[in-house]
Amino acid sequence: MVKRVFFVRFVTLFLFLLFFSFTTSLQANSTQPTGIIKIIACAGGPEGLLIFDVSKPNSPVLVGQFNTDGWSEKVYVSGDYAYIADLENGLVIVNISNPTQPKQVGHLGIDGYSYDVIVSNKYAYILNYPVGFIVVDISNPAQPKEVGILPYSDDFLSDLVIFGRYAYMSFRDRGLVIIDISNPTQMKQIGQFNIDGDAQTVGISGKYAYLVDNKGNMFILDISNPSQLRQVGNFKLIPPFDFVISGNYVYVAGGYNGLVIVDISNPVNPKQVAHMNDYSNIQSLYISGNYAFVGGEYNGLSIVDISNPSKPKKVGYFDTYEYAKNIYVFGKSAYVADGYNGLVIMDVSNPSQPKQIGRVDTGDYTLNVVVSGKYGYIADGYNGLVIVDVSNPAQPRKIGHFQVEDAIDVTISGKYAYVVDGYNGLVILDISDPKDPIEIGYFQVDAVVSVTISGDYAYITDEYNGSFIIDISDPELPVEVGYFEGVDGVDIAVSGDYAYVVNDDGTVFIYDISDPSQPEFVDYFETYEQITNIAILGKYAYTTSYWDGAMSIFDISNPVQPIEVGYIDVGGYTEAVYVLGNYAYVADGGNGLVIVDISNPENPKIVADLLWVSIYGISGK
Numbered sequence: 001m002v003k004r005v006f007f008v009r010f011v012t013l014f015l016f017l018l019f020f021s022f023t024t025s026l027q028a029n030s031t032q033p034t035g036i037i038k039i040i041a042c043a044g045g046p047e048g049l050l051i052f053d054v055s056k057p058n059s060p061v062l063v064g065q066f067n068t069d070g071w072s073e074k075v076y077v078s079g080d081y082a083y084i085a086d087l088e089n090g091l092v093i094v095n096i097s098n099p100t101q102p103k104q105v106g107h108l109g110i111d112g113y114s115y116d117v118i119v120s121n122k123y124a125y126i127l128n129y130p131v132g133f134i135v136v137d138i139s140n141p142a143q144p145k146e147v148g149i150l151p152y153s154d155d156f157l158s159d160l161v162i163f164g165r166y167a168y169m170s171f172r173d174r175g176l177v178i179i180d181i182s183n184p185t186q187m188k189q190i191g192q193f194n195i196d197g198d199a200q201t202v203g204i205s206g207k208y209a210y211l212v213d214n215k216g217n218m219f220i221l222d223i224s225n226p227s228q229l230r231q232v233g234n235f236k237l238i239p240p241f242d243f244v245i246s247g248n249y250v251y252v253a254g255g256y257n258g259l260v261i262v263d264i265s266n267p268v269n270p271k272q273v274a275h276m277n278d279y280s281n282i283q284s285l286y287i288s289g290n291y292a293f294v295g296g297e298y299n300g301l302s303i304v305d306i307s308n309p310s311k312p313k314k315v316g317y318f319d320t321y322e323y324a325k326n327i328y329v330f331g332k333s334a335y336v337a338d339g340y341n342g343l344v345i346m347d348v349s350n351p352s353q354p355k356q357i358g359r360v361d362t363g364d365y366t367l368n369v370v371v372s373g374k375y376g377y378i379a380d381g382y383n384g385l386v387i388v389d390v391s392n393p394a395q396p397r398k399i400g401h402f403q404v405e406d407a408i409d410v411t412i413s414g415k416y417a418y419v420v421d422g423y424n425g426l427v428i429l430d431i432s433d434p435k436d437p438i439e440i441g442y443f444q445v446d447a448v449v450s451v452t453i454s455g456d457y458a459y460i461t462d463e464y465n466g467s468f469i470i471d472i473s474d475p476e477l478p479v480e481v482g483y484f485e486g487v488d489g490v491d492i493a494v495s496g497d498y499a500y501v502v503n504d505d506g507t508v509f510i511y512d513i514s515d516p517s518q519p520e521f522v523d524y525f526e527t528y529e530q531i532t533n534i535a536i537l538g539k540y541a542y543t544t545s546y547w548d549g550a551m552s553i554f555d556i557s558n559p560v561q562p563i564e565v566g567y568i569d570v571g572g573y574t575e576a577v578y579v580l581g582n583y584a585y586v587a588d589g590g591n592g593l594v595i596v597d598i599s600n601p602e603n604p605k606i607v608a609d610l611l612w613v614s615i616y617g618i619s620g621k
Contacts, residue, residue, distance in 0.1 A: 039099050040286065040293055041082045042301065043072040043617035046549070046571045046591045049082055049092075050615070051099045052318065057291055057303045060318045066102040068092045074617035078119040081105070081141050082619070085117040091126060093141045096621075108136060108144040116617075120162045123147075123184060127157055133169065135184040148184035163204045166190075166226060170199035176211050178226045193221055193229040203245040208232070208267050210250060214239055218250075220267045235262060235270040246287040249273075249309050253282045259294060261309050273310040286618035291315075295615030324587040326576040330371035333357070333393045334578075334585055336593055337366040343378055345393045351583050351595045352607045360396040362386045372412040375399075375434050379407040385419050387434045402429055402437040413453040416440075416475050420448050426460055428475045443470055443478040454494040457481075457516050461489025467501055469516045482516045484509070495536040498522070498559045506530035508543065510559050525554060525562045533576040535584075540565075540601050542584055544574035551577055551586055553601045568604040570594045583607075 038055040049072055051064035070089025075082050080097040091114060093106035114134075116127040122139040132152035137145045156172040165182040176199060178191035197213030204210070207224040220233035237260065242253035248265040258277030264270045282302075284295035290307040303316035322341030327334060332349040343366055345358035364383035369376055374391035384407045387400030402419070404427055409420035417429040417437065425448055428441035447463040456473040467489040469482030484501055487509055491502040497514040507526045511519040532546040539557040544550070551574060553566030572591025577584050582599040595608040 038621075039077075039096070040301070040618060040620045041075050041077050041096060042295060042615045043075040043084060043284075045071055045073070045616055048072050049075060049084055049094055049102060051082075051096060051102060052301060053099065054291075054293070054303060054316070054620075056316075057305070058316045060301060060303060060316050062318065064096070064099045064102050066094055066104065068094075068104075072616070073114075074116045075619050076117050076119045076124075077619040077621045079621075081138075083117050083119050083124050083138070085114045085126060085617075087113045087115060090114050091117065091124060091136060091144060093138065093144060095141075106138075106141045106144050108146065110134065110146075116160065118160065118162055125160060125162055125167065125181075127160055129156065132157060133160070133167070133179075133187075135181070135187075137184075148181075148187055150179065150187055158199060159201045161202055161204045168202050168204055168209055168223075170202040170211060172198045172200075175199045176202060176209060176221065176229065178223070178229075191223075191226040191229055193219075193231075195219060200239065201243055203243055203250065205245045205264070208264075210243075210245065210264070212237060212239070212243070218270070220264075220270065233268040233270060235272075237262075241283045242285050244285045244287045244292075249306075251285055251287055251292055251306070253285045253294065255281050255283070258282065259285075259292065259304065259312065261306070261312060263309070274312050276304070276312050276314070283616055284618050286620055288620055293618050293620070295618050301615060301618075323589055324575060324592050325366065325589075326368040327578045327585050327587040327593065328369050328371050328376075329578050329580045329585050333390075334593060335369045335371055335376055335390070336587060337369045337378065339365055339367075342366050343369060343376065343388060343396065345390065345396060346593060346610070347393070348583075348585070348595065351597075354593065354595060354608050354610060357394045358390075358396045360388055360398060362388075362398070367408050368410055370410055370412050375431075377410050377412055377417055377431070379410040379419065381408070382406055385410060385417065385429070385437065387431070387437065389434075400431075400435045400437055402427075402439070409450045411451055411453050413472075416472075418451050418453060418458055418472075420451050420460070422448065426451060426458065426470070426478070428472070428478065430475075441472075441475045441478050443480070450489070450491050452492050452494055459492045459494055459499055461487075461492050461501065463488055463490065463504060467492065469513070469519065471516075482513070482519050484511060484519055491531075491533050493534045493536045493541070495556070498556075500534055500536065500541060500556075502531050502534050502543075506532075506545070508534060508541070508562075510556075510562065512559075522560050523562060525564070532574065535577050535579045537579040540579075540598075542577050542579050542598075544577050544586065546573050546575065546589075549574055549588070549591075551584060551596065551604070553598065553604065555601075566598070566601045566604050568596060568606065570596070570606065571609065 040052045042050040044050045048068040049066040053061045070086035074085040082094045084092040090110035091108040124136040126134040130153040133150040135148035159170040161168045167179040169177045175194040201212045209221040211219045216237040216239040218235040222230045238254040238257040250262040252260040261274040286293040292304040294302040301318040323339040326337040334346040334348045336344040338344045342362040362380045365381035368379040376388040376390045378386040384403040404421040406422040408422045419427045425445040426443040429437040452459045458470040461467045467484040488504045533544045541554040573589035576587040584596040586594040593610045
């Protein structure tokens with residue numbers, strides 16, 4: 001039962017990564033290839049390298065995938081090889097001559113975070129924080145060798161373009177810097193252009209450089225004499241995540257602002273000619289021939305026909321879902337609360353081969369889902385509680401709705417729904433008629449984040465005010481009977497006479513609740529990183545650790561002495577877990593639905609990991 005507070009933590013991490021990825025695609029030339037391409041390689045974060053067949057732009061197909069062991073942030077394709085900036089894992093080189101069977105051929109470990117890469121001739125040029133600008137000899141891809149470095153630990157190197165014998169670098173505090181790289185072992189600065197803002201992205205076309213700052217101001221510079229740069233024009237943009245220059249146009253990936261196209265045939269007087277805004281936070285671009293390949297944050301790969309740049313048209317799309325927040329398994333189906341993508345329903349009758357069978361747009365940001373009978377009850381953020389008929393999981397349909405300010409959790413007991421309203425408290429609804437839920441009870445709590453029902457009691461956690469035990473034997477008159485003092489909970493599970501409360505620091509406190517009016521502390525346990533969710537089945541407790549991207553398993557047969565017996569890294573940011581039979585179903589944020597075999601809790605094994613990916617970089621061949 002993961003709450004909106006963890007979405008905030010996710011955003012923090014996203015901004016951390018954005019610090020590294022607020023760059024253009026680092027073209028080796030002023031324009032990208034103009035011929036028809038068949039293969040697109042994408043940097044998919046925790047999913048590694050993704051390879052798409054785009055020979056039919058209206059129906060792209062995922063044909064290959066490779067786990068890079070790090071966080072695949074950017075990729076550059078040159079010949080038969082994909083060169084991947086893999087954050088803490090350095091440079092990874094993958095042979096993609098057979099796109100269906102990519103194979104790693106080389107690797108160079110690099111300290112710090114390698115967040116972008118470009119290839120030109122026999123060199124790979126890497127941006128790394130805090131090291132700076134690194135040049136690697138890749139004449140033998142199996143044995144990459146570092147041959148040059150320009151340290152820039154005192155300032156952040158935002159972007160880089162290689163053009164001829166020069167490297168054009170944008171710095172947060174230095175503007176545009178031009179480096180002579182004709183001898184990578186003895187590089188030297190030959191020109192600089194300062195601006196008032198923080199320089200972010202740079203592109204080159206002919207004798208002009210296009211430099212964009214953090215406020216979206218584009219400075220157009222004449223670079224015909226690299227030692228004496230001269231501004232000739234300017235243009236105002238939404239601050240871009242990425243832009244590519246192709247022919248007479250600049251194509252801008254503007255995040256939530258969508259795709260913007262600017263005519264630069266007259267650099268002194270650039271003009272916007274088109275704007276498409278039907279993407280979810282687009283991060284990256286690749287241009288080839290008449291097509292723009294657009295990578296989205298939790299929105300997959302889109303293909304846009306730009307044969308007429310003033311009238312771009314989306315012609316193809318590969319959906320990789322959004323951000324898995326929570327999960328509930330009922331019968332043969334797994335119901336995934338998928339953020340802005342709504343409710344996604346997967347057939348898990350064969351856990352090793354799950355497949356999507358249904359989806360419904362819930363209206364806002366789907367945070368949690370519970371299924372009871374033939375209905376799904378969805379905590380849909382500012383849209384309140386949404387009720388969906390899932391009697392046919394392949395054709396779910398909305399049938400009911402109840403508005404609360406911020407629905408972040410829900411659970412069902414009998415004919416009642418208990419809805420956590422993050423701003424107001426616990427709302428109790430009579431759902432005898434799912435088409436017309438009626439509020440019958442209410443309990444005021446300022447910052448409630450989760451609810452669990454056991455018998456006649458509701459156990460609710462409050463992020464700032466401790467956790468409470470509520471007598472709901474009369475749902476119309478809920479009454480507080482017990483209190484977990486000093487435990488600012490984010491989740492809670494109950495098993496028998498014990499409550500397991502996840503504190504906001506990630507520690508799990510165990511209480512004897514045989515007398516709900518006087519819960520008694522008995523012990524605690526913690527995992528490697530902050531715990532976000534807990535589920536209990538039999539004598540085991542299963543916890544997810546958001547930052548660690550992992551699931552831990554504890555033997556709680558003796559609640560006074562819990563023992564960790566199993567651990568597995570699932571690759572992303574684990575938000576929640578649902579346990580049923582021999583499987584744990586993990587909602588793993590941007591990494592999606594991961595299914596783990598827990599038949600042996602001491603040796604959990606991943607049996608399925610669905611593609612649920614953000615695309616941070618695109619290249620092609």
